[in-house]
Amino acid sequence: MTEQKHIVIIGGGPAGLQAASGLKDSGHQITIIEKESTIGGKLNSWHKLFPEFQTANDISVYLINSINNSNTEVLKQTIVTKITRENNHFKISTAQNHSLKADAILLATGFELFRAEKKEEYGYGIYKNIITSADLESSFRQNGLKDLLLGKTHPRIGFIHCVGSRDKKCGNTYCSKVCCVTGVKQAIEIKQLIPHSQVFNFYMDLRMYGQNFEELYIEAQQDYSINFIRGRVSEIAENIDGTLQIKAEDTLSGRPLKMNFDLVILLAGMENRQDYDNIMDNNIKLSRSNGFIVPINRHVRPNETTIPGIFIAGTCREPLSIQETIADAKSAASTITEWINKQSN
């Protein structure tokens, strides 16, 4: 029988919850530290998930239920301030004056949405009818765009892909991976809500990498008449009536274009969480690429870091979908169990 160890999971989003679920029967003590007042992470503010439009809340409830009636301790509204290594364990300090001793730590800290206001030419935070994909999900959850479109029955709506992704100017050269299909999914949702709307997606190229993603893209064009224009938008400005004027280049026709929209949605990419950058003690150095934590080996040891005892799961390593995050967290739980067993032997 392996001695009971204490595994601390930092982050109570999909990765943290799934990992806790995978570890709950391991016989070890599990603690989740979550900075928000509720667990579930960004799933809590999402409406539906691609590609099958499953309700995000269902997944969130499933994950939360999976740790109910277990011995998993959840510390909500708790912010980790320092992680130090002491002999064979770690000491975790929090702003709420906890001091936890951990044998293993799973970082499931997730991502930050790219701050779209950094793309100043798009006017997010300045023009009222420019929102992000995350704002749109909140609006879907709350009132189905009523506040945004004020009852317009034939609105023209534009999606701008790759905002904060594959963009050297804002410092992010990587692809956030999930935005393309999110744009397609959200465009379809808008057409379902407002059938007479005109929806345009401005893209560089569409990376429909996952199962049924390509089918969704074809469905968007064939069944919903959603327009896809290959070209980046150079700037957005507000017209006197509050509508938005965008300038773009249609790179397929090789011509500049100018169009007016009632609503523009910026498909903001993923960035690493910077608030966790400085919590590690000086002798704990995690390798990073594009800000995300680099595992020992992406192919065969994707959940292990260069620091023995510190593991990673989910989007703190790289942009991932919810499906991939959950699979990755299962992998992380299994990896941690194996590692503890090896340490005990």
Add this chain to the structure above:
Amino acid sequence: MKAEGKKKVWSDYQKNIADNHYFYVRSCIRQTFFPGSETTFLKILRNNLSKDIFEDARHTTCTGIGYHTDIVPFETLMTIIARQFALMTEAGYSHFVPSCVTSFGIYTEVLDTWKHFPETEEKTREYLWKATKREFKVPDNLAHTSDIIYKFRENISAISKYRLVNRKTGEPLNVVEHIGCHYSKMFPSSGVGGAEFPAVLTGMVESWGGNVIDYPERRHCCGFGFRQYLVKANRGYSLSNSKKKFESMQPYKPDFIVANCPGCAMFLDRWQYTIAEMEGTTYDQFGMGIPVLTYEEMAGLVLGYSPWEMGMQMHQVSVEPLLDKIGVEYQKNEKYKGLHGQDIGKPQKPQFLIV
């Protein structure tokens, strides 16, 4: 429009602007385009703000126009810039203030090049020494003249005689602000407020009581663009850019346009005449066009300077409707008199644009 969003952007683009002891370099074209503006700037700094500002008559063009039209090589340009810095150094100054936005862009570009490629600075020093036996120090501070007025906008406001307010209605005047591309579009961090939502002219307008118009083609080029107008065959393109802006701003009923670039102010003013002659179109309701001011003229009006002493009779679009809105006192019959009271002659009347 959310004002707080703009303020957030502006807070990211604050620049250090020296508060005194400036070495001033004039533009090579502004004295022809808007002949009183540079003198007004010097008067405001010396007489109203009690600042020390020095200029050396030996300074030359920065060769920016030649550079941007591929006539002057970059090495030559850097050496000429180095000579300007040498004049500044010899005069005992370290705060360099160019009047022209293209020059400001050139100086910014050269300093940035030297920062990233120090060997180019060394080479330039060598060229300058061989050519002139001069040496120089890199300025401690580089600011455009509009930056200086921006910095002291509240001081100017405190001693202002007039506000940018319609005297009859009490409403703020609607102002189109236009930033020269070379002010901050090449190096956003070198301009107050950055490139997308520049604050340098907006700050002045708002401090002096006006209301800035945010119209859709606000960022669009004025039409000056060297390659657009220097080649005669391209001038239709230059004109079409200006026309696009006028059509975009017209619904907001601007009372005047203010620019911080020699070319922008020139073309936005003169092309209104051309468009009127070509199409019979003007962009105000009375057929007089939209007055176009330099920021020095705007500051001068606020401070009570005579519009004719500032050279505003040289504008194509008449400024009198604006002067009347603000309530500026001026003598109509002195419009075409020179500084010493001599008759400078009246321009021919256009066919459509009312002057």
